[in-house]
Amino acid sequence: MGGLGSGWGLVVSRPTQLRTVSLIAIGLLLCALGGCAAARRHDARLTGELLVAAGFTADPSDEPESAERLRVLPALTMVTAQKDDATVYRFADPYSCECVYVADRDAYAAYKRLA
Numbered sequence: 631m632g633g634l635g636s637g638w639g640l641v642v643s644r645p646t647q648l649r650t651v652s653l654i655a656i657g658l659l660l661c662a663l664g665g666c667a668a669a670r671r672h673d674a675r676l677t678g679e680l681l682v683a684a685g686f687t688a689d690p691s692d693e694p695e696s697a698e699r700l701r702v703l704p705a706l707t708m709v710t711a712q713k714d715d716a717t718v719y720r721f722a723d724p725y726s727c728e729c730v731y732v733a734d735r736d737a738y739a740a741y742k743r744l745a
Contacts (some may be wrong), residue, residue: 674706680744681721685737688729700730701734708738 682688691697703709703722711718719730719738733741 633734670706671725674723677706677721678731680724680726681731681733681741684733684741684744686719686731686733686741687723688727689732690727690729699722702729703730 640725678688689696689699691700698721699720701724703720705722705724707721709720709722711720717735717738719733719735723729
């Protein structure tokens with residue numbers, strides 16, 4: 631009988647070992663996921679500060695149209711679109727400010743210099 635802990639006179643059955651290992655694995659996974667979310671919020675906040683310093687404006691998602699834009703744009707990714715013969719830059723942040731940062735070419739160039 632060489633169960634886990636048998637060196638101390640304990641005998642632990644195989645199902646108990648598997649259950650313990652499973653619980654530890656689930657706990658580690660939950661901690662890792664929580665850490666990833668916190669890191670994402672932190673990165674989003676820092677990027678948002680740079681975007682605002684460069685001249686981007688934050689469009690909060692407090693109205694249906696802006697909430698939909700936040701939902702459909704890829705998170706934490708710069709996206710460009712053409713509007714009235716000009717390039718518009720958008721950066722969706724659903725983690726920190728729950729907004730979409732919007733800017734023109736000059737603000738985007740300033741952001742690239744700061745980043």
